[in-house]
Amino acid sequence: MTPKKAPTWARTSARRVSYKQGAREVYVKPLNNTVAVRYREGAESLVYEALRSQGRVRAIEAQRLLITEFPNAARYTEAAKQLQLWEDEGVVEFVTPVLRDEESQLQQILTDEITVRFKAVLNTKQLQEVEEKYGVTIVRQNEFVPRQFVVKVPQTRGLRTLDVASQLDAADAVEFATPNFISEYRR
Amino acid sequence: MPFIYTVTREKVELAVSANDIGVRFATPDVALKSARTLRGAAKVLHEDSPRAYGRVMLLHGSGVARAAFANVRDALPSKDMQSVRRTVPVYIEQDSGLRMISTREIAVRFKSKVTDDQQAKLLASLSLTERRPNEFNPRQYVVVPAENVDEWAALELANKLSEQDSLVEYAAPNFISEHRKAAATNDPRLRSQWHLNNSGGGGALAGEDVDAFLAWNITPGGSPAIVIAIVDDGVDIKHPDLQANIWVNPNANAPDRNGRNFYDDDYNPRPRYFHPPYDQLEGNDSHGTPCAGVATAVGNNRRGVAGIAYNCRILPVKIFGADALAPNDRVADAIRYAGQHAQVISCSWSSPWNSDLESAIDDVVQGGRGGKGCLVFCATGNGYQSKIAFPAKHPRVLAVGASNDQGKRSQYSNYGQGIQFVAPSSDHGRAGITTTDVSLRNRGFNLRSAYTSDFGGTSSATPLAAGIAALVLSVNPVLTWTQVRDIMRATAEKIDPQGGNYQNGYSLQYGYGRLNAHQAVTCAQLG
Numbered sequence: 269m270t271p272k273k274a275p276t277w278a279r280t281s282a283r284r285v286s287y288k289q290g291a292r293e294v295y296v297k298p299l300n301n302t303v304a305v306r307y308r309e310g311a312e313s314l315v316y317e318a319l320r321s322q323g324r325v326r327a328i329e330a331q332r333l334l335i336t337e338f339p340n341a342a343r344y345t346e347a348a349k350q351l352q353l354w355e356d357e358g359v360v361e362f363v364t365p366v367l368r369d370e371e372s373q374l375q376q377i378l379t380d381e382i383t384v385r386f387k388a389v390l391n392t393k394q395l396q397e398v399e400e401k402y403g404v405t406i407v408r409q410n411e412f413v414p415r416q417f418v419v420k421v422p423q424t425r426g427l428r429t430l431d432v433a434s435q436l437d438a439a440d441a442v443e444f445a446t447p448n449f450i451s452e453y454r455r
Numbered sequence: 456m457p458f459i460y461t462v463t464r465e466k467v468e469l470a471v472s473a474n475d476i477g478v479r480f481a482t483p484d485v486a487l488k489s490a491r492t493l494r495g496a497a498k499v500l501h502e503d504s505p506r507a508y509g510r511v512m513l514l515h516g517s518g519v520a521r522a523a524f525a526n527v528r529d530a531l532p533s534k535d536m537q538s539v540r541r542t543v544p545v546y547i548e549q550d551s552g553l554r555m556i557s558t559r560e561i562a563v564r565f566k567s568k569v570t571d572d573q574q575a576k577l578l579a580s581l582s583l584t585e586r587r588p589n590e591f592n593p594r595q596y597v598v599v600p601a602e603n604v605d606e607w608a609a610l611e612l613a614n615k616l617s618e619q620d621s622l623v624e625y626a627a628p629n630f631i632s633e634h635r636k637a638a639a640t641n642d643p644r645l646r647s648q649w650h651l652n653n654s655g656g657g658g659a660l661a662g663e664d665v666d667a668f669l670a671w672n673i674t675p676g677g678s679p680a681i682v683i684a685i686v687d688d689g690v691d692i693k694h695p696d697l698q699a700n701i702w703v704n705p706n707a708n709a710p711d712r713n714g715r716n717f718y719d720d721d722y723n724p725r726p727r728y729f730h731p732p733y734d735q736l737e738g739n740d741s742h743g744t745p746c747a748g749v750a751t752a753v754g755n756n757r758r759g760v761a762g763i764a765y766n767c768r769i770l771p772v773k774i775f776g777a778d779a780l781a782p783n784d785r786v787a788d789a790i791r792y793a794g795q796h797a798q799v800i801s802c803s804w805s806s807p808w809n810s811d812l813e814s815a816i817d818d819v820v821q822g823g824r825g826g827k828g829c830l831v832f833c834a835t836g837n838g839y840q841s842k843i844a845f846p847a848k849h850p851r852v853l854a855v856g857a858s859n860d861q862g863k864r865s866q867y868s869n870y871g872q873g874i875q876f877v878a879p880s881s882d883h884g885r886a887g888i889t890t891t892d893v894s895l896r897n898r899g900f901n902l903r904s905a906y907t908s909d910f911g912g913t914s915s916a917t918p919l920a921a922g923i924a925a926l927v928l929s930v931n932p933v934l935t936w937t938q939v940r941d942i943m944r945a946t947a948e949k950i951d952p953q954g955g956n957y958q959n960g961y962s963l964q965y966g967y968g969r970l971n972a973h974q975a976v977t978c979a980q981l982g
Contacts, residue, residue: 289809290810292808294808328776328778328780330718330719330776331780331782369807369808371807371845372805372807372808372845374805374806374807375780377780379782381782381784383784383787383811385810385811385814410784410788411788411791411792412792412795412818413791413818444810444811444814446783446809446810446811447783448782448783448811449782449783449807449809450780450782450783451782451786451806451807452779452780452806452807453774453779453780453786453804453805453806454779454804454805454806454836454837454838454844455688455736455742455775455779455803455804455914
């Protein structure tokens with residue numbers, strides 16, 4: 269069943285937004301009518317075919333990502349309804365905007381992950397407190413830096429990952445917290 | 456006080472060497488035998504070992520030039536002592552640092568309309584006589600002073616001849632000069648690698664290079680103990696001109712046998728993503744292989760090209776597929792991984808700023824090499840901009856821009872505050888860089904070959920700079936990262952002095968100048 273109303277994240281306008289990284293304010297701008305969709309294992313062809321009928325799709329297989337640019341807002345809104353449904357059903361993991369970093373002019377795909385480095389090694393209880401306070405789940409510890417983790421923001425919607433990253437970055441125990449973007453690199 | 460002689464109005468500055476003396480024997484065979492005997496006694500052969508040419512032997516020793524003749528003679532094998540005639544001065548040319556043994560001979564070329572009579576009168580006025588005509592130029596002779604005039608006077612007499620500029624085209628002492636052998640390798644495409652040794656041709660300006668051949672005299676391709684990480688898309692580890700230099704994990708049980716792939720999260724760093732058109736950068740996994748070749752393609756294997764550090768090792772660390780999209784945490788961890796196994800890290804790319812990558816660079820620069828610090832080289836970018844990209848602008852990164860075969864900044868090369876150096880690379884309408892290319896059939900920038908001549912950008916300048924750092928560490932592995940940086944800064948050439956507008960040795964266009972491998976390794980060798 270297709271929802272009648274487009275989800276709120278689909279109404280994210282292409283306005284300039286920012287997130288905090290220590291003393292630095294980083295500015296990004298969502299690309300018009302463009303989303304990044306991470307599908308569940310095995311759902312690639314279903315999601316890919318549906319999106320391809322609505323817009324131009326770029327597949328990043330290694331990341332299970334489909335970056336889709338819709339020709340207009342109407343197509344985008346229509347697709348967003350279906351994506352919302354799939355997200356609720358677990359067919360897709362997240363649907364997020366594609367941003368353009370103001371300084372480098374490179375694209376950044378917002379994901380549901382944040383990289384957090386704590387100032388000291390925290391015990392299990394302290395880590396649980398962080399999870400509860402910020403509503404995140406620790407998904408992996410860094411291989412090289414034991415006090416660094418990747419946390420997941422559940423029910424990612426729109427720019428929510430940016431907001432949570434800014435909150436975590438300001439926490440006393442945190443050295444830095446940064447959205448784990450999938451970034452464009454210029455070779 | 457410096458000595459000067461003049462050739463075609465160019466002043467050549469010399470200093471008398473305090474630590475070298477020429478010993479003139481009665482016959483050439485005694486000079487040669489004496490040099491061999493002394494070398495044999497020393498057991499270790501190095502550039503300061505006694506050497507002979509003709510009747511003259513070059514003898515090196517602390518303060519030997521000030522020693523009395525009898526003392527020098529007494530230092531020789533006893534049976535050769537009687538053959539010693541005299542000692543002669545050894546000069547050091549200030550520009551090159553090379554030694555020149557004075558002889559009594561002067562080479563003189565007269566101007567074309569000078570008559571035989573005029574020549575004879577001039578020579579007689581200086582008590583010079585013709586010893587032999589030049590075989591190839593009828594206006595040129597070797598002349599010598601009277602018997603009682605020794606080698607010390609030859610310089611002054613040559614200068615007196617030079618002063619007769621209505622008659623003399625040039626006159627110069629016929630020194631026995633030390634020559635530095637340019638240690639070219641036998642790689643057939645080496646002559647196209649102008650960035651290593653630019654002898655001119657094709658509109659390029661000779662000398663606009665990093666003096667690699669001279670550096671290779673000191674450290675031929677560097678040491679296999681030094682590892683350069685190429686953090687990029689795939690590196691073709693089966694390429695015939697790279698394979699022998701690919702890092703092998705010393706831990707035989709480790710899964711990362713030859714590097715690591717952070718993009719696909721496995722241990723195969725080879726290129727694997729290709730989309731047509733296959734010869735374009737966009738959409739293809741073909742950027743890491745030429746970068747690796749510039750730094751460390753195998754040299755002296757009678758195949759293809761040579762990397763500047765052709766005996767060092769390559770650690771392939773794959774972070775991109777075809778699209779140059781990658782998660783921030785994987786790229787940051789790739790740098791941390793590289794810092795565990797490599798001394799030098801080369802990054803020919805730019806990205807949006809992020810804290811994780813910034814901290815990864817801090818991690819390896821502060822903690823790598825047992826605290827001495829890894830050297831991280833990053834491209835300034837090819838955006839025609841007056842600011843450099845991230846991560847090149849990170850204060851602990853060595854930001855590398857590009858210069859062309861004319862000794863000028865490449866038009867596209869980003870410059871501005873934070874640039875450290877430039878290194879030779881391509882430019883619009885100028886020669887590109889010859890290096891390795893993906894060897895898979897119909898893949899790579901050159902679909903018909905495993906080599907390309909069209910690589911370039913700051914992408915090429917960066918592994919060249921990384922390779923020079925690897926040579927520096929090869930001759931002096933205990934240097935800290937700041938010491939290596941300071942050596943590279945201090946020995947860089949201030950190219951384009953007008954356009955560069957250097958202030959206190961630093962230019963926003965060129966940083967501290969264009970890297971010079973020879974000067975850098977020479978300086979590193981001295982500690």
